[in-house]
Amino acid sequence: MNINGEWVGDDLDTINVVNPANGETVGTVPRGGEKEANQAIEAAHNAFHSWSQLTAYERAGYLKRLHQLMLDNTEELAEIMTLEMGKPIHESRGEVKYAASFIEWFAEEGKRIYGETIPSHVSGKRLQVWKKPVGVVAAITPWNFPAAMLTRKMGPALAAGCTVIMKPSGESPLTAVKLMELCEQAGFPKGVINLVTGSSSKIAKAIMENDKVRKITFTGSTEVGKILIRQSADQVKRLSLELGGHAPLIVLDDANVDVAVKGVMASKFRNAGQTCICANRIYVQSGIYDAFVEKFSKAVEELKVGNGMNESVDIGPLINQAGLDKVNHHVDDAVNKGASVVTGGKSITEDRGVFYQPTVIKDVDQSMVVMQEETFGPVAPIQKIESLEEAAAFANDTPYGLAAYVFTENVAKGTRLIEQLNFGIVGWNDGAPSAAQVPFGGMKESGIGREGGHEGIDAFVESQYVSIGME
Ligand SMILES: NC(=O)c1ccc[n+]([C@@H]2O[C@H](COP(=O)([O-])OP(=O)(O)OC[C@H]3O[C@@H](n4cnc5c(N)ncnc54)[C@H](O)[C@@H]3O)[C@@H](O)[C@H]2O)c1
Numbered sequence: 001m002n003i004n005g006e007w008v009g010d011d012l013d014t015i016n017v018v019n020p021a022n023g024e025t026v027g028t029v030p031r032g033g034e035k036e037a038n039q040a041i042e043a044a045h046n047a048f049h050s051w052s053q054l055t056a057y058e059r060a061g062y063l064k065r066l067h068q069l070m071l072d073n074t075e076e077l078a079e080i081m082t083l084e085m086g087k088p089i090h091e092s093r094g095e096v097k098y099a100a101s102f103i104e105w106f107a108e109e110g111k112r113i114y115g116e117t118i119p120s121h122v123s124g125k126r127l128q129v130w131k132k133p134v135g136v137v138a139a140i141t142p143w144n145f146p147a148a149m150l151t152r153k154m155g156p157a158l159a160a161g162c163t164v165i166m167k168p169s170g171e172s173p174l175t176a177v178k179l180m181e182l183c184e185q186a187g188f189p190k191g192v193i194n195l196v197t198g199s200s201s202k203i204a205k206a207i208m209e210n211d212k213v214r215k216i217t218f219t220g221s222t223e224v225g226k227i228l229i230r231q232s233a234d235q236v237k238r239l240s241l242e243l244g245g246h247a248p249l250i251v252l253d254d255a256n257v258d259v260a261v262k263g264v265m266a267s268k269f270r271n272a273g274q275t276c277i278c279a280n281r282i283y284v285q286s287g288i289y290d291a292f293v294e295k296f297s298k299a300v301e302e303l304k305v306g307n308g309m310n311e312s313v314d315i316g317p318l319i320n321q322a323g324l325d326k327v328n329h330h331v332d333d334a335v336n337k338g339a340s341v342v343t344g345g346k347s348i349t350e351d352r353g354v355f356y357q358p359t360v361i362k363d364v365d366q367s368m369v370v371m372q373e374e375t376f377g378p379v380a381p382i383q384k385i386e387s388l389e390e391a392a393a394f395a396n397d398t399p400y401g402l403a404a405y406v407f408t409e410n411v412a413k414g415t416r417l418i419e420q421l422n423f424g425i426v427g428w429n430d431g432a433p434s435a436a437q438v439p440f441g442g443m444k445e446s447g448i449g450r451e452g453g454h455e456g457i458d459a460f461v462e463s464q465y466v467s468i469g470m471e
Pocket residue numbers: 140141142143144145149167168169170200201204219220221222224225227242243244245275276277374402442446447
């Protein structure tokens with residue numbers, strides 16, 4: 001842990017960080033709790049005034065140094081990431097660059113936090129809106145993108161003049177430790193960025209009860225997001241929530257089947273299907289169904305499963321046994337209710353690793369758990385549909401609203417379909433929509449607010465209306 005510029009926690013118990021590819025312990029972090037969280041909050045509070053008084057240009061200088069340090073340390077960051085959570089090393093390298101792009105983009109965006117003047121209704125007044133940083137920010141992040149989910153929060157928060165407490169997942173905290181080392185090398189003043197690891201509930205308790213924390217930005221499951229909404233009420237803490245998803249992917253008859261297959265492969269199997277925007281259910285119109293299933297299944301059979309440190313591996317392990325159990329349950333439930341396995345369908349537990357074969361199942365229906373609950377694994381369930389209207393109805397039949405995908409070459413059909421979809425992110429003939437400059441986030445139970453893009457920095461700024469009497 002790093003609090004007020006000091007590495008602390010040697011006196012505490014530790015949490016083992018386990019490589020899901022082979023069950024080996026790859027590192028440990030201190031098991032911090034309420035006391036350490038409050039120390040970090042105090043440090044961030046004490047650093048806030050001086051940090052927020054810097055110009056956006058001065059703050060951008062620190063962020064740009066961090067951006068370059070991340071790129072210079074891509075290989076080490078990627079290796080740590082793969083060892084602690086399993087994603088293939090080439091994906092980890094990509095995540096480091098993606099994560100660094102948030103730091104770079106928001107270094108500049110901080111310079112564009114504009115206020116406004118408003119025409120007065122009386123001659124003796126001048127009406128203005130000033131923008132101010134929200135204050136001390138707590139950032140709680142998931143295990144599946146250990147770098148990007150932190151920088152997607154740190155970047156805008158720091159650029160806006162806020163100070164930060166980072167709380168990474170206990171499943172993959174080592175990437176955050178390395179990121180904190182790079183923040184030190186970038187020269188951020190003590191207390192501006194703090195890192196706490198340990199008991200999430202105890203740390204969160206301190207965050208929720210300490211009124212010095214004005215903003216909580218959380219990325220994780222919808223279940224935990226709902227807990228935080230309830231807990232934030234006592235002090236009306238500002239909340240940004242990036243929560244779970246259950247993405248529908250729709251392939252219409254007039255889709256380019258090769259484009260569709262490429263898009264599904266990108267959306268479904270990234271991080272072994274463990275991303276919030278993975279296609280979780282695939283609806284294929286009857287006219288293209290057989291051609292799509294054949295081409296898609298052949299592409300899936302080419303995927304190589306194994307330890308992510310192997311450059312040729314496409315599908316690494318699931319994060320833990322619980323993740324594997326959920327995937328097994330989703331496939332077993334579908335098959336028991338009448339679905340059939342086209343390829344894959346089995347777990348691979350060798351060398352204490354937790355792997356699952358890239359899987360395609362067909363003849364699924366809405367009654368199956370895989371079509372209702374987030375799978376978070378390399379399983380592609382395919383359901384035949386007859387019409388655009390049927391596709392829209394099935395797609396929207398979920399409490400989630402994060403990402404959706406549409407494959408059609410027909411502009412009118414694509415437009416009519418997407419207008420009906422209640423999802424914050426839509427890939428149209430594109431299975432990989434994410435980027436630093438776009439508003440990323442969900443509708444319904446997939447979250448509150450957006451990360452990335454100019455909306456991403458609004459989350460860390462308060463508007464202050466100033467009425468100036470000129471009598
Ligand atoms: N919408 C997005 O941008 C996005 C991005 C990545 C992951 N996710 C979602 O995150 C989930 C997978 O990540 P996960 O398993 O780490 O999620 P999680 O909700 O289990 O944990 C997320 C973070 O919250 C902490 N946490 C757990 N219980 C808590 C509590 N009671 N109070 C405070 N903090 C608590 C965890 O330690 C972790 O740091 C999936 O549902 C996925 O869809 C969403």
